[in-house]
Amino acid sequence: MDLNIAACQIEVSPGHPDENTRKIIRHIEEAKAKGDDIVVFPEMAVPGYIIGDEWQNKAFVTDCYRYNEQIVESSEGIVVVWGNVDINKDAAGEDGRIRKLNTAFAAQNGKMVGKFHKTLHPNYREFEDDRHFYSARKLSADKDIAIEDFLQPLQVDINGEQRTIGITLCEDMWSDDYAADPIQILLSKGAECIINISCSPWTWRKNDKRHRVVKDRLKNHSAPLIYVNNIGIQNNGKNVYLFDGDTTVYNPNGSVRKVAEDYKEEVLRVPLNGDHQEGQKKPALSANKDNEELLEGLIYGIQQFFELINASKVVIGISGGVDSSLSAYLLCRALGADNVYAVNMPSKFNSDITKGLAQELAETLHLNYAIVPIQKAFDYTVQQFENTEFTRLDGSGQTTELPLNSLVRENIQARDRGSRIIAGIASALGAVFVNNGNKSETATGYATIYGDINGALAPIADLYKTEVYDLCRHINSIEDENIFPDKLFDIPASAELSDKQNIENGEGDPFVYPYHDQLLKAFIEFRLDPEDILSYYRDGSLEEKLGIEPGLVSQIFDSHQDFIKDLEHTWTLFKTNYFKRIQSPPIIVVSKRAFGFDLRESQIGVHFTHRYGEIKEKLLKEI
Known part of the structure; x- marks a missing residue:
């Protein structure tokens, strides 16, 4: 008999279990109406996953756990699988606080019918599972039970038939570097399908790698696999992670049967009977495909971030260079050109070429544009500093003047633009401002702190300079008209902060x-x-x-x-x-x-x- 599964790719709002639970219950009711047998939601669908040390807030954690009651009550006539934090008030975690477990819960007919704790904890990059959660591996060791015996599939009666379902969480699928292989354990115990609930951020070509990993996991025990991921953004304070969803149903041989659309809430409904099903081809890898995903992700991330901070208007400096040009385009696509305020702030070092490119881009994008020269303010600051003298107040009469070398003068310009003009205009407009720094500059410190290292967000700070150029060329290839003029790609990259960075003489950045x-x-x-x-x-x-x-x-x-x-x-x-x-x-x-x-x-x-x-x-x- 077919097993009708609804895989719900939902947007999870981190730190807002009330909103997420209401959404989960709406989808449960819809699944019942459509005759689904099992409805599945992502990992940590109730609290969110990347929420920093909010996991150490006992009141918040306990509150998240209580929302399970509402979901269980909604499970009459259907099996519900969802991710939330489990707690053990009688035991401490390894941080001495209340023990927490990253858990997949299963409920049916108003009762909890299963809890499945995450076995493999990622502790690399942004992930900190062992910092906050107790794993199934640790529980099995505490009980002196081999992990192979500890992990058990869900046994549940559906339409009068006993079904055996393997349930795993995110990293449990990526087991190559671990001693335990949860999927193989569950398949060896008769699981007729595997459900993997995930909260997995998008990264470069990760989805293609996952397709290959799943195929490898199923090579010894053929069974359908349902991967359920969320959309939205989550952050740890310094990094904003994109969740594209890409919820996927795999055939027993590991081929792709059905995939949800990126960054869209969607429910995949599929009947599973263990047979091979017709599927769809995986997207071919290419530089063009990479740029498509990159562009879509950046625009989505900016949109979601501005919603998160409850802002709609943005101020950006626009120099006519490639970095600010790309940032302005992304902001216009994400927020609408009417919400983007671009400011060109020339000094005597800015060429007519870049000033013209800034004007041309502003006209192409139809954004709000202003020119605020900084030369007089720069000259005044230099004059002030040149007339400033420090006196040692110990009776010695020792004095110190301020030597204004080229680097100091360059930094004065950058800070005047960022800290005075951009920040001031943003305040006057009730807007926020962002910077245009790329990863090459961020890596080498080729930027001025409190000048062009400032703002609410760094939209392109994870793109190297060459990637900025590549993405601009890709954008030109997909737009009806060239957004970025050919001249932008011909001139040398330059900060234009001194005579030594004169692009008309072919001079630019020292890289x-x-x-x-x-x-x-x-x-x-x-x-x-x-x-x-x-x-x-x-x-x-x-x-x-x-x-x-x-x-x-x-x-x-x-x-x-x-x-x-x-x-x-x-x-x-x-x-x-x-x-x-x-x-x-x-x-x-x-x-x-x-x-x-x-x-x-x-x-x-x-x-x-x-x-x-x-x-x-x-x-x-x-x-």
């Missing part, structure tokens, strides 16, 4: 982005050390390992000495500018590792390993 972006990605996403980089360079595999265009390294560096000098300089910038990153606004996460609490950094300064020194010494002797 070769096609090289340095890949180097930074190696440091950040893949946690490589200068020792690894220098080793690859020595054996000639650097470009292949890092995905750098062949021949580019020899074009940039004339000698081993030049390469080593640049490597050490870039590593030093990366390691010494953490203080800027930690003070930056929240970042929308789109990469494999974003700055914030996705990449846990510490201010430890710069270190080069013994082996790095040995390789360096040998290379320099070859000169």
Whole structure:
């Protein structure tokens, strides 16, 4: 007999169990009306998942648990599976607080019929399960029961027939690096299908990897698998995570049968009978597909973030460069051009080219536009500082003047734009403001704290400079007209803060982005050390390992000495500018590792390993 399952891809509002429970109950009633046998909701569908140390708020946790009562009461005539926190008031967690468990609950006919605790706890990137929750593995160890005996499928009567359902939570499916394999355990105990409830953020090509993982999990025991994920955004204070849903029903052979639409609330209704069903092809991987998902995710994340902070209007600085141009486009798509206020703030260092590009973009996007020059304010500040003298008040008469080198003058301009004009205009409009910093700048500290490191959100701070250019080109390819003029791609990237950054003379940022972006990605996403980089360079595999265009390294560096000098300089910038990153606004996460609490950094300064020194010494002797 068919088993009719409704997989509910809902938007989960983190920290609002009342809203989430009302939504769950509405879907339960709809499932009953449609004759579904089982209705399934995502992991932590009641409280939300990524809510930081709100998990240590006993009153909140207890309140979330109480909402189970309403869901159980609604289960008359149907099996309901949902995610919530379970609590054991008689036992403590390893933090000494009330014991909490990340749990899938099952109810039927007004009674709780099963609880299934998460077995595998992820403790990498943004995940902190062991910080807050007790796992099934720990429970089984406490009871001196092997995990293979501890995990049991749900046994439930549906329409007079006994059904055996395996229920797992998120990481339980990603078991390659763990000693236990919950899906295999449940299938070996006769589970006729597997339900996996998840709260799984979108990251680059993760969905394709999941399809491959599921196929591998089902290769020894064929059974349908239903993956139920939520949509929305959740955050840990520094990182905003996108939840695309992508709820999927898999055939017994692991092929994809049905997939929910990204970022949309949707219910997948499928009858399961254990037979192979016709399915759909997985989307082919490509750079174009990557950019489609990236663009959709960024726009969705901005929309959701502004709803979260109850804001609708935004102020942004627009220079005519590629970063501010992309940010302005994303904000217009997410919030509507009528809610976007773009300000061009030229000084004498800004070229007619970029001022013209800023005006042209504003006209193309039909946003609100103003020009507020900063030259007079900059000159006044410089004059003030030049006339400022500190006197040591110890009777010595010692004085100190303020030396205004080029960097100080550049920072004065950035802070005047960000802290005075943008922040002031946002306050006057009752709006919030955002910055335009990209990941390359954030990684190297090529930005001014309290100047262009400010605002409520950093929309593109998880995109390297080369990725910013790629996404702009993709946008031009899908729009009816070019949003970004060709000239934008021809001029050098430049902060235009001094005569040394004059784009009309071909001068710009002190980076070769096609090289340095890949180097930074190696440091950040893949946690490589200068020792690894220098080793690859020595054996000639650097470009292949890092995905750098062949021949580019020899074009940039004339000698081993030049390469080593640049490597050490870039590593030093990366390691010494953490203080800027930690003070930056929240970042929308789109990469494999974003700055914030996705990449846990510490201010430890710069270190080069013994082996790095040995390789360096040998290379320099070859000169």
